[in-house]
Amino acid sequence: MKNWSLATRIVSSVLGVVTLSLLALSLAVAGFTRYEITERLDNSLQEVSERLQATIATQPHGPRDTVAWVPDVGPRTLAYQVVDQYGHVVLRSQNAPVQPFVPDIHTGFVDTPRFRVYIAAPTAAAYRVLVGEPTLHRRGATWRATAIAIVPILVFLPVIWLLVRLIVRRALRPLDRLHDEMQSRGSGNLRPIPSLDLPVELVSIQHAVNTLLARLETALSTERAFAASAAHELRNPLGALLAQVQMLGRMVPAETEAGRRVNIIADRTRRLGRTVEKLLQFSRASSGAAFRRNRFDLLTVLRVLADDLDHNLRDGGGIILNSNGISHIFVHGDMDATGIMLRNLLENALLHGRGDMSVQVTILPDGRIDVINDCPALAPDILARLTSPFVRGRTGTPGSGLGLAIASNIARQMDATVCLRSPLSKSGRGFGARITFPDPDVTRSPDEA
Amino acid sequence: MRILIVEDEHDLGAAVQEHVRLDGHAVDWFTTLEDARAAMATVDYDFMLLDLGLPDGSGRDLLRDIRRTSSNIAILITTAEDQISDRIAGLSDGADDYIVKPYDLNELVARISAVARRYAAPRRRVCYRIGEIAIDRENRSVSCDGRALDLTAREWAIMELLSRSPGRIYSRQQIDTALYALDQDVDSNTVEVFISRLRKKVGNKIIRTVRGRGYCLADGEAA
Numbered sequence: 001m002k003n004w005s006l007a008t009r010i011v012s013s014v015l016g017v018v019t020l021s022l023l024a025l026s027l028a029v030a031g032f033t034r035y036e037i038t039e040r041l042d043n044s045l046q047e048v049s050e051r052l053q054a055t056i057a058t059q060p061h062g063p064r065d066t067v068a069w070v071p072d073v074g075p076r077t078l079a080y081q082v083v084d085q086y087g088h089v090v091l092r093s094q095n096a097p098v099q100p101f102v103p104d105i106h107t108g109f110v111d112t113p114r115f116r117v118y119i120a121a122p123t124a125a126a127y128r129v130l131v132g133e134p135t136l137h138r139r140g141a142t143w144r145a146t147a148i149a150i151v152p153i154l155v156f157l158p159v160i161w162l163l164v165r166l167i168v169r170r171a172l173r174p175l176d177r178l179h180d181e182m183q184s185r186g187s188g189n190l191r192p193i194p195s196l197d198l199p200v201e202l203v204s205i206q207h208a209v210n211t212l213l214a215r216l217e218t219a220l221s222t223e224r225a226f227a228a229s230a231a232h233e234l235r236n237p238l239g240a241l242l243a244q245v246q247m248l249g250r251m252v253p254a255e256t257e258a259g260r261r262v263n264i265i266a267d268r269t270r271r272l273g274r275t276v277e278k279l280l281q282f283s284r285a286s287s288g289a290a291f292r293r294n295r296f297d298l299l300t301v302l303r304v305l306a307d308d309l310d311h312n313l314r315d316g317g318g319i320i321l322n323s324n325g326i327s328h329i330f331v332h333g334d335m336d337a338t339g340i341m342l343r344n345l346l347e348n349a350l351l352h353g354r355g356d357m358s359v360q361v362t363i364l365p366d367g368r369i370d371v372i373n374d375c376p377a378l379a380p381d382i383l384a385r386l387t388s389p390f391v392r393g394r395t396g397t398p399g400s401g402l403g404l405a406i407a408s409n410i411a412r413q414m415d416a417t418v419c420l421r422s423p424l425s426k427s428g429r430g431f432g433a434r435i436t437f438p439d440p441d442v443t444r445s446p447d448e449a
Numbered sequence: 450m451r452i453l454i455v456e457d458e459h460d461l462g463a464a465v466q467e468h469v470r471l472d473g474h475a476v477d478w479f480t481t482l483e484d485a486r487a488a489m490a491t492v493d494y495d496f497m498l499l500d501l502g503l504p505d506g507s508g509r510d511l512l513r514d515i516r517r518t519s520s521n522i523a524i525l526i527t528t529a530e531d532q533i534s535d536r537i538a539g540l541s542d543g544a545d546d547y548i549v550k551p552y553d554l555n556e557l558v559a560r561i562s563a564v565a566r567r568y569a570a571p572r573r574r575v576c577y578r579i580g581e582i583a584i585d586r587e588n589r590s591v592s593c594d595g596r597a598l599d600l601t602a603r604e605w606a607i608m609e610l611l612s613r614s615p616g617r618i619y620s621r622q623q624i625d626t627a628l629y630a631l632d633q634d635v636d637s638n639t640v641e642v643f644i645s646r647l648r649k650k651v652g653n654k655i656i657r658t659v660r661g662r663g664y665c666l667a668d669g670e671a672a
Binding site: 228231232234235236237238239240241242243244246247250269270273277280300301304305308335336338339340343 | 536
């Protein structure tokens, strides 16, 4: 759906209503003016005609078609004809036609193409007087009156538009401030909206939003606190259990039945520890922890993780980190969530890669990260489902099936992408994950720059 | 090494203390920061296993306090705080390593050795030879003319201490401290007994007695 602006809609609506109203008003005024002008001019025409009729009736007339020369006659000057009882023009002004204005002479107003004519009522005399007003004059007067009513409106319409726009924008300024504040909330910023000197109509919205933000912050904090407490409450007893079982294992010979059972308990406890770790990570990934936005160095996180995993999980290959001369990659996101994501990708590579081959972690010049391990190629349908929970690449492989789902979930929350590929080359082997963060700030080492 | 464990989870602390002690170290275990500070005021520890969530505060405070002093103790954080920010903060505050619970005791001991090696490498000879006797600090072994000698944990602890600075004289008190935790009873002639046993294995001329002052290794050469 196309977005629209409240200010534009109000301005256009108000302006539309104002314009239509003014136009309707102008048309009414123009119509009324025209009617009034016509009436006044008709009255004048009739008066002139009747006076002339009275004057003519007492005057002797000469030969037919005598032209009475009137000075200063223009295109708007009244014209008149004196017609005898046979319909012949016996006297006319120089701007009147030779023939009578109309062939049938009846008292009243008659319109011809060039004149509006009034024929006065007959008197005792044998002559009739026809006075014609040029249509041009009448039309001009009407147009001028109409223009006087409409043109100012047309001239002032842009001014009205500007004023309405200014007033609406000023009136909506508090709404803009509220909009800006609300827009900055969400990605890690759940602080309440400060006092903005809002009108009463918006204060209730601000209060509602602040209440919602407070509830959201509380909910997220509770989830984070729960995950942290759960980690403490689960890891400590598990650590104690594993340590005690291992000490028990030192007391019992491994080849005895008791020793075998102790080993089983120790293995199960280790596996339980890994499962707890994955579930805690899954809980954190699902709690929205990754929605926070802080600036941190991705490379530091990667180095600490690689160092931790390198000397813990492998006797053989380990992790080779190739930073390509890059010293820092600053990104915006949640450091802990990023740590969980990268740890899962690295653990996945170590777990499913060939034991005697290193996991290659390469920092690309644009800040993207490649995590690559050697393994048989994965079928495309399995590759497509790997980011779903509890999906494993190969049947029977160890692992919870949660690692890539956790990584993918966190990446989504941080607007990052994790692109999985297999195979990596023509040899038909290998698995790779490419992590792309939005707008990474890459700093090269001084000697590499 | 003389190791201090600060861990409030009793079942875990007890097991760790026992396991590390069996690996040949003198281990003291305390459950609070206050007790740990008191112990550090009286004993010169080489290594510390530090939990962060303790009843009377955060282990991170103790870590920062130690790093503000000239103490050269190696510190390994053992904690349930598993976030990467916790790990980075711990390492930034001066910890040498960071391990998250639940951990394997063998892995813990391996990490202790790895950190101890890092501490030893810059200032101490890793391998020292006195005549036919070779002391390999990295592999924690002593050999005579290429033949490995079977030393007990206590015997190795004395040899490890003396080989830190060959030629330096270590007092009986210092050797006592390296050998025994605070909760262990020590007889007045225990050090002499172990020195005597060591001499039977490595030879009388390897460990010299400096009358009235203590013991030191005979002159040799780094290998």
